[in-house]
Amino acid sequence: MSALAGVRVPVGWRLFKALVVALAVAWSLGPIVLMVLASLRPPRDIFDPAAAWRFTPSLDSYRALFAQWPDFFAGMANSGIVTLFTTALAVLASALAGYAYSRLRTRAMSLSALSLVSLRLIPPIVTTLPLFPIVNWLRLNDTHLILILLYATFFVSLGTMVMRTFMDQIPVEIDEAALVDGASHAQLIGRIMLPLAAQGMVAVAVFVMVFAWNEFLFAFIFTTKAAKTAPLVLAEMTGAVDGVDWGVLFAAASLHLLPVLAFVVLAQRHLVEGLTAGATKG
Secondary structure, eight states: OHHHHTOOOOHHHHHHHHHHHHHHHHHHHHHHHHHHHHHHSOGGGTTOGGGSSOOOOOOHHHHHHHHHOHHHHHHHHHHHHHHHHHHHHHHHHHHHHHHHHHHOOOHHHHHHHHHHHHHHTSOHHHHHHHHHHHHHHTTOTTOHHHHHHHHHHHHHHHHHHHHHHHHTTSOHHHHHHHHHTTOOHHHIIIIIIHHHTHHHHHHHHHHHHHHHHHOOHHHHHHOSSTTOOHHHHHHHHHTOTTOOOHHHHHHHHHHHHHHHHHHHHHTHHHHHHHHTTTTTOO
C-alpha cells in the first residue's frame, strides 16, 4: 500500500475517466432534462429549434393537463397505492427469504435459489396470458390487489438474491448469541437481523418501487378503469383521437417522474451501500 500511495495517476487518464463519467451522466440525464424543458415551453415552440434553450417558461401545458386529463391524477393515485404496498410486501418477503437462504445451506435450498433466478428470466408476457383466466375466476380483475400480488411476486426473486448477499455479511455468531440469550426466532429476525440489513432492504425497495411505478404490461392486461395506473394514461395520451398534445404529454411524464426520482435521490447513499454488499467479503 505504501508503494502505491506515492504513484501519481496521469492527468490524461484522469481526464479520460472524467469524460466517461460526463458522457454517462449526459446519456442518462439528457432525455429527462429535454423532456422537462419541453414541458415548460409554450406549446407552439416545443419543436422549434430556435427556442430550444431560449424561451420564457410557461405552465400552459400543466394547466391543460389538469383540465383535459383528470384521469392522469387518478392514475397517479392508483400507482402510488400499488407501489407502496408492493414495495412493503416484496421487501419483507425478500428479507425473510434472504435470511433463510443465507442461514440454511442445503442442496434443496441451492436448487430452489437456481429456480428463482431461472423464473426471473422468463418474459412476463409468457406468464401473464395463462394467469388471465385464473384472475378472472377469482374476480380480481381491475383491482389494486392483483397488481400488488403480481408485482411483488415478479420481483421477489431478485430481491431475495440481493438480501441473501447482504445477510451473508452478518456474522452467524449474532444469531447464536441472541438465541442463547433467550430470543425467539421471530425476535431475532425482527429486532436484530432486519435492522442490521436495513441498507439492503432499501436497495431492494428502490428496485421494486421503480418497477412497480413504471410497469405497463400487467396493468394493461389486468386493469380497465378502477385500478388504472398512470403509465396507462400516458399511453392513452399518445393515442388520442384528436392527435398527440406533446406539451401535455411532456408535462404528465415530468410529473410522473418526480416521486420515484425523489425517492431514489433520498435513498441514494443506502442504495449504493446495499448494492455493494458482498463486494469486500473476505
